[in-house]
Amino acid sequence: MSNGLQAGEFSAAPLAANLNLKTASWRLASEVTASSKELESCIHAVERVPPAGRGKAALFVPIRFVTNNKLTKFDKLLVAFDAHILAETFKRDVTHGKIIHGDGFSTLKVKISALVGEVRKVVGKISSLLTGNAPPDIILNCHCPECNYQKRCREKAIEKYDLSLLGGMTEKERKKLNNKGIFTVTQLSYTFRPRRRSKRLRDKQEKYHHSLKALAIREKKIHIVGSPELHIEGTPVYLDVEGLPDRDFYYLIGMRIRQGDSVVQHSLWADRHEDEDRIWKEFLDILATIERPVLIHYGSYETTFIKNMCSRYGAPYIPSQTSEVLKTSEVSPEKNAPLIANTIKESNAGNTLSSALNFLSVIYGHVYFPVASNGLKEIADYCGFQWSETLASGLQSIVWRDNWETSKEIAEREKLIRYNADDCEALEIVTQRINRLGHTQTENKSEDTDVVDTSKLKREYPQGFKRNTFIIPELDSINKAAYWDYQRDRVYLKTNLSLRKSSNKSPSTPNALVPNQIINCEPPTACKYCNSANIIRHSKKRKTVMDLKFMRNGIKRWIVHYIFDRYLCKDCGLTFSLEYTHWNRSRLGAGLMSYLLYQGIELRLPLETVEKSLNKLFGLELGRRTAYRIKTYASKTYESTYSSILKALCSSTLIHADETKISVEGASWYVWVFASMNEVVYFCTETREGDYTQSLLKDFKGVLVSDFYAAYDSINCPQQKCLIHLIRDINDALYKNPYDNGLKQLAEGFTSLLRPMIETIDRFGLKQYFLKKHLPSVDRFYKNILHLDLVTETAVKLRERFDKNRGKLFTFLEFDGIPWNNNNAEHAVKPFAMLRKIIKGVTSEKGLREYLILLSICETCKYRGLDFLDFLRSGEKDIDVFAASQQRRRRNTKIRQTSEVSENLGGLVVPLT
DSSP: OGGGOOTTSOOHHHHHHHSOTTTOOOOEEEEEEEEETTEEEEEEEEEEEOOSSTTOOOEEEEEEEEOOSSOOHHHHHHHHHHHHHHHHHHTSOOOEEEEEETTTTEEEEEESTTTHHHHHHHHHHHHHHHHOSSOOOOOOOTTGGGOTTHHHHHHHHHHHTBGGGSTTOOHHHHHHHHHTTOOBHHHHHTTOOOOOOOGGGTTSOOOOOHHHHHHHHHHTSEEEOSOOOOOOOSEEEEEEEEEETTTTEEEEEEEEEEETTEEEEEEEEOSSGGGHHHHHHHHHHHHHTSSSEEEEESSSHHHHHHHHHHHHHOOOOOHHHHHHHHHHOOSOTTTTHHHHHHHHHHHHHHHHHHTOEEHHHHHTTTEEOSSSSOOHHHHHHHTTOOOSSTTOOHHHHHHHHHHHHHHOOHHHHHHHHHHHHHHHHHHHHHHHHHHHHHHHHHTTOOOOTTEEEGGGOOOOOTTSOOOOOOSSHHHHHHHHTTSHHHHHHHTHHHHOHHHHHHHHSOOOOOOOOOOSEEEEOOOOSSOTTTOOSOEEEEEEEEEEEEEEEEETTEEEEEEEEEEEEEEEETTTOOEEOOOOTTOOSSSBOHHHHHHHHIIIIISOOOHHHHHHHHHHHHOOOOOTTHHHHHHHHHHHHTHHHHHHHHHHHHTSSEEEEEEEEEEETTEEEEEEEEEOSSOEEEEEESSSOSHHHHHHTTTOOSEEEEOSOGGGGGSOSOEEEOHHHHHHHHHHHHHHOTTOHHHHHHHHHHHHHHHHHHHHHHHHOSOHHHHGGGHHHHHHHHHHHHTOOOOSHHHHHHHHHHHHTHHHHSGGGSSTTOOSSOHHHHHHHHHHHHHHHHTTTEEOHHHHHHHHHHHHHHHHHHHTTOOHHHHHHHTOSOHHHHHHHHHHHHHHHHHHHHHHHHHHTTSOOOOOO
């Protein structure tokens, strides 16, 4: 210490109060305790840097000493916290700190400004904990092994059955469950629902379910998802490596080799870093002597070990490399024998390393043991294995290695070798257990009572109607006596006289359909096939057509009875009858079918309900599923109409696009909506991928208005993203982060930009001539948001979203008639959503496609101001032709009405044409 100031003789707070910082001459202080308000930091050292010039203040640099060779973000945060306390104490900015670390006392300079925001967050959390009345929640995490209170916290977590007991669950997942009212492992276990895995996900990795892990713990049974069977073809070699991650030094390689009933354990030990190369070569030599070795390890540490050692000391040959060596060798075949033997050995080891099996990947997502985590220690304990040292762990092994390097005692080394061998043996036991599980599942045996196959679990629906299962048979019979049908037919019938009389009535016979009109069809003049006039009457036929007659203010049942003859041609010998236009092959008329489709498609009534209504009101005898057959017939009839609408839409200047989900025979399908100002088209795909959409719009040159779904971005055309979606997302983010000033500045800037645009649209409409004046405002908005000091992840992501979609947010300013929202498509989704609600969200692929064809025609008629029922009754297939006929009809009606008024007024009114 300079100027006679001894280390540890002062704290920073009295130093700031008692000394004149301008005249102070000390350079370094150690063991400084700095305090500010309710916070305090024990700083290892503080360096005072003299002023750079006259009138400038001295700088203070906090210094921390860390034993690790590799630094973590936590180490840098500690220095930043020291700087924060120093800045509060001395009322001066502290710009950087230092960390002196590792065996070589390396110095790292830490820039404090990059960590200020995170330090303030941590300080805020500490302050809230100190001011709060309740103690903080006990949350087990990866730092627990370093804490003196680990045992006590774990006991309390087990007492509460806290969610943090489950290894691998992140803080975000835990908070999400807490928001749903789930705080314990037992509560979480009741949320698991077995689901059928879809075909398109069979080749992908199985998702890990924390709820299934909780269920396994609650039931104390192993739960299996899929097939965990191993196919180990060769000699299994169980590998476990011990090392010092801080030094990138591997000092112990453990190999357990089972050949039949015999077991060999190898423990390759390195005293120094220089011995690492030796044990690696010994490891490869042992592998080369084993017939078809299969390397099995647990976790990614051994995977990293293999990669690092191959890069440091060279990888053995693989078969392709072996052949290349032999090809390029200039030595004679007789002298090549040692080279061939050596390369064969190395290729054997190379194959083994490249195909090493990480056993954790086999268990993950497929096998759920009734233990808190997927650690080898816990799983092996469940399988009955016991470690030689009760306190054995990866962290403890680092302590043992440090003790050995200090004392060189054989006992410390033996502890490490024994611990490594125990790990290899535990891995073997767990592997054998999984093998037995796989064989049991394949052979459909039920020997293991502690194993549950999740595919055989029955899903429970607690809110639905279901039959109760009673343990006592008498309770089952008592429960059946309370059912509605049982009581009405066997109890109330004996009690209520009116019910008895109504049950004795015989069912009424259906009334005969009396024809409203009888039509005798005209005879033909020539043969239908050969056009010969030499024909004679062959037989008499009749056909009754049930139809509806539409009157000015109502509908009436209309039965038409047709009488016609079949004829025989004497020249060709064929019989025939004329195909009259009054009916088709069905006994149902066009008016009846049109009315049924109108109720099912436009009014969105269930087709079974429409059948019952027609039978009741009009006295018809429509059979079961007649309405479905009519829908199928109509969809085939109007396929050409659907195709013409889709073609017109793809050649238009504007398309609104949206999509929604529906269940098709238990699988998730997607219904897409394309809409313009005059046309609407619905179509469905099996997935949400945009391949079919892109093929439809490959030649589209207009503007596509859509939400922010990524599938639309690959379509090569001008695009306008829906700003309503963006506004809703911004509003939700503001609700969730009410104190995020950066986010609020972004939202306010976007609002100020958009408001004048909406006012222009309200005044002049969607005209580019008036809207282009707002383009400079867009450029200013993007320049402003680049300079905003955004701290939170939410605000930064929103700015990135603005930047990513810059060319698609304000396209409506550059075109005529382009809206800034996707409400047109969202409005078109509503009719389909109403149908989905009626059919309970489940349908078949055939039924869905038929409905979408008819719904497209119905909504297109609505968008063009046409009546869907009138279109169906007209028999027309082209909507444009029908629209033109409707215009002529309205024009003629108007002219006729004008002429009648003119006549009534004595010719004073002249009709306008």
